[in-house]
Amino acid sequence: MLGAYALASKDTQHTCLLIDGTLGLDSGSLASALSLEEQLRIEAVLLTHRHFDHIQGIPTLGVATLDQHWPIDVYSLQGTLDAVHEHLLNGDVYPDMTQPLNSGPAKFRFNPVEALVPLRVLGYQVKPIPVPHAVPTVGFIVKSDSGSCIGYTGDAGGELLPFFQDSLGVQVLFVDVTFPNRSEELAKLTGHLTPWLLRAQLQMVLRANLPMPRIVAVHISPGHRDQVAAELSDLAAELGVDLTQAHDGMTVLV
Ligand SMILES: [Zn+2]
Ligand SMILES: [Zn+2]
Numbered sequence: 001m002l003g004a005y006a007l008a009s010k011d012t013q014h015t016c017l018l019i020d021g022t023l024g025l026d027s028g029s030l031a032s033a034l035s036l037e038e039q040l041r042i043e044a045v046l047l048t049h050r051h052f053d054h055i056q057g058i059p060t061l062g063v064a065t066l067d068q069h070w071p072i073d074v075y076s077l078q079g080t081l082d083a084v085h086e087h088l089l090n091g092d093v094y095p096d097m098t099q100p101l102n103s104g105p106a107k108f109r110f111n112p113v114e115a116l117v118p119l120r121v122l123g124y125q126v127k128p129i130p131v132p133h134a135v136p137t138v139g140f141i142v143k144s145d146s147g148s149c150i151g152y153t154g155d156a157g158g159e160l161l162p163f164f165q166d167s168l169g170v171q172v173l174f175v176d177v178t179f180p181n182r183s184e185e186l187a188k189l190t191g192h193l194t195p196w197l198l199r200a201q202l203q204m205v206l207r208a209n210l211p212m213p214r215i216v217a218v219h220i221s222p223g224h225r226d227q228v229a230a231e232l233s234d235l236a237a238e239l240g241v242d243l244t245q246a247h248d249g250m251t252v253l254v
Helices: 036-040 057-064 078-087 161-165 181-190 195-207 222-239
Strands: 017-019 023-025 044-046 072-076 108-112 119-121 124-131 137-143 149-152 172-176 214-218 243-245
Touching: 023 137, 036 057, 057 072, 072 078, 072 119, 078 108, 161 195, 181 195, 195 214, 195 222, 222 243
Parallel strands: 023 044, 044 072, 072 108, 149 172, 172 214, 214 243
Antiparallel strands: 017 023, 119 124, 124 137, 137 149
């Protein structure tokens, strides 16, 4: 868990996960939370959507690893890839690293994905799961050949059931819980969850008798961290669910 927050500051990193040191889930802190040596190990990145806090690390990661003459594969919805190309890697704001540069090969290889169409990335099984948010967004289920399986909702205002129903068998689910309960209107408006809104999702899972993975709340609004943590802890006790709030630098073993 490179970052667990919705905002970047000296004390908080943008929500971003790194699997086995090589596969990034979103890019908001791929550069800022890793040493240059660690950045050189990244081989692929899955982007959930085009919002800046999720795509921010791409240009910096590209330049940091430019001397390494093999590409980093970036996977996302076509619209997200287009937005990164058009607004960040456009040859104006930053170099277009999807094209050969300085007589070297292109740094980034963009790979469009489609919702619910499984693919293989670095030997992992990956399935993009569409979720409701302010812009087109997919969360991801990622399963290793050894059988470990995580889900990551990205920014999501609900409709989480597919993560629990999927035959890949999610063991740990990283869920957007940006706001505290009192900000429910704002959460609904912006396509995020509160602990109370998450409660409705988890109740559906329990009612359907689906297996309940460990839940880790991410994308926390830093100003509301303690309030959200308290509300999550009440929810965990009420539903009897393994539910914790993430923090930067947290290692989750699956
Ligand atoms: Zn977003
Ligand atoms: Zn976000």
